[in-house]
Amino acid sequence: MASDGQKMSFTKGAIEFRMVELNRIVADPEHPRRQFDEVALKRLADSIASFGLIQPVLVQPADAEGYHRLIVGARRVRAAQLAGASEIPVLVRSCEPGEALEVQVFENLGQGVRQALTPREMAHALKRIARGFGSPEEAAEHFGQPATWLEQKTAPANLSPKVEALLDAGQITSCATAVQLDKLAQKNEAKLDALVSQLEAGEKLPRRVLDSVLVAEGVKRNKKGTQPPPESEAAPSAEASVEPSPSALAPVTHVVTQRPRVRADKVRVVAQLLGLDAGDEELVLDRLIDEFLALKGEASTPF
Numbered sequence: 001m002a003s004d005g006q007k008m009s010f011t012k013g014a015i016e017f018r019m020v021e022l023n024r025i026v027a028d029p030e031h032p033r034r035q036f037d038e039v040a041l042k043r044l045a046d047s048i049a050s051f052g053l054i055q056p057v058l059v060q061p062a063d064a065e066g067y068h069r070l071i072v073g074a075r076r077v078r079a080a081q082l083a084g085a086s087e088i089p090v091l092v093r094s095c096e097p098g099e100a101l102e103v104q105v106f107e108n109l110g111q112g113v114r115q116a117l118t119p120r121e122m123a124h125a126l127k128r129i130a131r132g133f134g135s136p137e138e139a140a141e142h143f144g145q146p147a148t149w150l151e152q153k154t155a156p157a158n159l160s161p162k163v164e165a166l167l168d169a170g171q172i173t174s175c176a177t178a179v180q181l182d183k184l185a186q187k188n189e190a191k192l193d194a195l196v197s198q199l200e201a202g203e204k205l206p207r208r209v210l211d212s213v214l215v216a217e218g219v220k221r222n223k224k225g226t227q228p229p230p231e232s233e234a235a236p237s238a239e240a241s242v243e244p245s246p247s248a249l250a251p252v253t254h255v256v257t258q259r260p261r262v263r264a265d266k267v268r269v270v271a272q273l274l275g276l277d278a279g280d281e282e283l284v285l286d287r288l289i290d291e292f293l294a295l296k297g298e299a300s301t302p303f
Contacts, residue, residue: 010099016092017056022085025059025077026067031104033074044075045082046144053080056089058103071095072107119175120167123157126150155179162192171196171204174287181210183219191217 047054057073068090070077080088095103117125130139130150140150156175159167163182166172172181185192195213199205214220271284 010093010095010103013094018090018092019087020059020068020090021087022077022081024062024067025057025088025090026069027074027077028070028100028104030101031070031074032101033104033108036075036078041075041079041082043144044079048076048080048083048085053085053088056091058095058107059090059092061092061094068092071100071103119153120156123154123175127154127157130154155182158182160185162196166196166205171199172210173204176287177210180214180219184214184217187219188217 053076055073055076057076058071059068059073060071062068071093077088126143129142130136133139133142136150137147140147143150156178159178159182162185163172163178166181167175167178172178181192191213195205195210211220267281267284270288
């Protein structure tokens with residue numbers, strides 16, 4: 001672990017910005033990153049080929065042979081190589097050997113430095129960029145993605161005023177849910193109005209109620225065991241509540257098993273990264289699935 005003196009040397013040391021040839025930057029053999037996602041590297045390389053390296057990497061001052069040891073930016077260096085860049089922007093800053101690992105870990109933890117745009121913010125930004133192209137296909141190709149990806153990512157920027165109001169009021173917290181509600185409004189606006197009218201000001205839409213309505217209207221695919229009961233079963237009459245005779249009881253033919261709960265500390269971490277309420281585990285899981293599908297460019301979304 002770095003001492004207080006070492007930390008002061010890093011935070012108070014001089015910083016120099018310059019362009020450095022890629023073949024003059026060498027990897028840190030002690031860097032904790034060992035695996036690189038080739039698909040993600042290719043996307044980053046495409047971005048660098050189009051716009052150059054936007055964020056400089058951090059390197060040590062040159063040694064006697066003129067080589068800079070990399071501190072932070074291993075992915076950016078590899079992607080720049082893939083993009084065919086000959087030199088990249090760097091920040092030159094002295095870092096003690098015992099301190100470099102801490103810098104690398106804190107940089108990858110994020111600590112609020114690299115917090116991603118929210119899905120809604122990203123949707124509006126992508127929509128503005130897409131306007132500059134002749135077609136959605138051309139805009140999607142600019143990002144190295146299929147048109148279905150662009151349609152999915154910009155959907156939160158095309159919500160109806162009613163659904164936007166629910167999102168702004170915090171009565172729904174997921175953009176994926178907002179998009180589903182918007183589809184419900186297009187199919188059956190009266191159903192959405194009836195759903196919202198039952199809520200008090202500031203009250204959130206119950207997830208199970210919402211899922212049942214979305215499944216019943218064909219907006220959301222049914223998951224095993226979540227099909228809403230028929231109307232005759234949903235509100236049993238007084239006669240139906242009478243105790244049945246022993247002969248009328250059907251034998252139990254299956255055992256319902258409950259899936260194991262995810263560790264609460266993991267849910268809290270993921271919820272914090274996604275900007276969600278850690279108390280709604282189903283919402284966190286649903287949003288996490290959406291983010292994974294978007295990352296993989298999956299066209300068939302669970303809407």
